[in-house]
Amino acid sequence: MATPIAVHTDAPIPIRRSSIQADRAPAHFLGLGFPGWSLVAALMIGAAGWAFIVVDSDTGLFLSSAARTRLADFFAKLAGRGAGGSAGFWDATKWWTIARLTVDSLSLSLIAVALAGIGAVVTMTAAASNITYGDLAFGNRTLGRAIYLGTRAIHILTRSVPEVVWALVIVFVMAPGMYAAALALAAHNYGVLGRLGAELVENVDPRPLRALRSSGAGNIKLLLYGILPQVLPQILTFVFYRWEVIIRASAVVGFVAAVGLGYQLRLDLSFFRYTDVAMLLVAYILSVWLVDLVSVGLRKLAR
Amino acid sequence: MSAALTKVRPSVAPTTILNLVLVGAIALSMVRAGSPAGVLNPEGLSAAGQSLGAAFNPDLAPAHLRLTLAASGRTLAYAAAGMTLAFAGGIPLGVIASGSLGRSSRPLTAVTVACRMVLGLLRAVHELVWALILVFALGLSPLAGGLAIGIPYAGILGRVIADQLRDVPESRLAALRASGASETQVLLYGQIPGALPDLVSYFFYRSECAIRSAAVLSIVGLGGIGYRITVALDDLHYREVWTLVYALVLIVVAVDIWSAQVRRRLT
Amino acid sequence: MIDRESPTAIRLDSVTKAYAGSCAVSAMTLEVQRGEQVCLLGPSGAGKTTLLRLMAGMVEPSSGGITVFGTPLQDIRRGPELASVVGMMQQQLDLVPQLAVRHNIEAGLLGRWSTWRAVAGLLLPVQSHAAASAARRVGLEDKFFTRVDRLSGGEQQRVALARLLVQDPAILLVDEPVASLDPELATDLLSLLRDLTIETNKTLVASLHSPEFATNFFERVIGLRNGRIEFDLPSSKVSRRRLDALYQLNGRASGPESVSMTETAG
């Protein structure tokens, strides 16, 4: 029950915080075992990455005065100084439009959360080995194994494709808009949640489930009366937590699928409307924080 | 006979009300989104079929392979540079935000809170949005790519570092405190060694994510795999698309295996 | 078709259940008549749970055969059919802690309910008459909508009993129903169990490790030790000496210390 749930953004794997593991720490790094050398190698690759960037960039990083003026100029314009002035910040109708776009983004994220959550809850049992072909299985185990492998594959596929790429693919077959964007966000997060849900189901207390089986419950009844009551609180905390990831990604999906704050951001950037860009960023960050707050509250309640 | 039963009604829990509110919000969102009728675009299906068919026949011409290699190198460079930056920025910010440096002094508490807010700000903005903004500020420079990964990832790493340092069990630190160690010494000899294995394994897991992010964020024009994919898609060169996709999968799987090895040895 | 009127409810024919290395039940032959109330008595590790699970069809015997009302147990389809013949209440109860008493009791009906009825049961306030009356019968009507994890151990025990009641199998198998209850609650529960069995005309096999309860509440007592039957007697004929033997000699197989103990006792 007390699985620690990592709250940081976008981590599908909760970090395990056992003290056993912590106690073994120092030896690795004094002797530089495989993990230590891997870290060294990673840092060297990082240095190589920077070397490439320095060599490749003609702006000469921040060092050239041209680059510095350009940067300073950009921030000044964002803050509403220079050409165009700060008129936007005092324009109530602009804020009103932005508020509507924010609501669009929020609605979008909610639809996506609902789709991903429902999809994951419906399929997570099919991706749990104990129920499909393990000791709690019922009926044909070969078929169960096939279902297990198929569902796992779908979860892996959907979660390894990032939201934006889903959006690029989906606008091929769907008109850009709310549904295309929601589907793109939902697809990736469905995979993440489905995998987490399957793990929860695999770790569920099997004894009540055996009792249900022996009183004649089939798969659906087992799910309803045994599995869901046990895992729902945890799967809900994951779902609410994914909501934070989704609202954050809704901006980028929005600018591919033409909805919400993301789309407007793209337009305003391409028309060099700097004050509008700044206002949109403020609205975006506020909406991410709002969802963060609500989600933390909901996660506390769900537990 | 059932009188005793009707007296005791099922009580409505606050969570039930909340769930109803959520369901209502989702329903309203659907209403806002309008009818889903007509959003399907059947012509797209044939294009989709074509593009899927190309999956078995990726473009392996030397010229395209060279381009794929260059795009992969660029993507890797953004990810690697971004991760080092995230590491360099996330560690100090995370350590300060954890509040371990000075539990007693007041001015430091303000710094701690400020650090936490900065971390929140950095990670609130998606890396692709950072890329968009940075390309505007810096032009199409690869620096934008490195920073677009580094900035939000520093926010995420910093937050995780802060959480992990705070979660090192007090029992581990009590002995150090008892022997008169200062807060900094407790941090160096107690908290950091305690949290290090988890942090290193998290760092490697995050590196996988960084490669995926780097590939994707190059679509704003930064020349990585994602950018090449969008260009090839626009030209309807589906076979080229798949070569690029396979290259990305290859890199991600390689890093995935490496990262799994590291994590396996750490847990 | 299973003949629930057949006079022999359960028959074990030299049934053995071996786990890696040890025999939990060895070569046991046993008959339980329809309508009987039998108590399996023995120290922990004697094989009571394993024997009950064998009778419930939850584990397969390593060798030997089990018939229920004349039908081989392995020929009865798992699911609703088996559930209507034997029902077992496990020692750990196996309730779903997050669900209300009501739903835990209704879980016993799942074998007979359609899927739609099961969904409705969770979502709508349409309680089943059977569950309500079972709750009343075990004295839980005022806890009907309470979550099970908010109940005391004795109350949870009664929920599990009510679930078994609504499942309505011809044979009730009950594993250590009073292990975690204080004597007063234990007396209540055992008399409830006995009355219910008689009322509903069922066969009862229960396991206990307290000789007093065994002889007070059951007509037939089977003493088990190390997977074998030590005695099988009407409860009036169970003597003090036999009980002492059942418990004191238990350790024979488990180490040199207990061997010397048996020598001093003998």
Ligand SMILES: Nc1ncnc2c1ncn2[C@@H]1O[C@H](COP(=O)(O)OP(=O)(O)O)[C@@H](O)[C@H]1O
């Ligand atoms: N699943 C199992 N795996 C291995 N050994 C078991 C298993 N179940 C029971 N046993 C062994 O069988 C013996 C009898 O156990 P059990 O039937 O639970 O006794 P009781 O219920 O009388 O305490 C014990 O020695 C126990 O260790």
Ligand SMILES: [Mg+2]
């Ligand atoms: Mg037992």
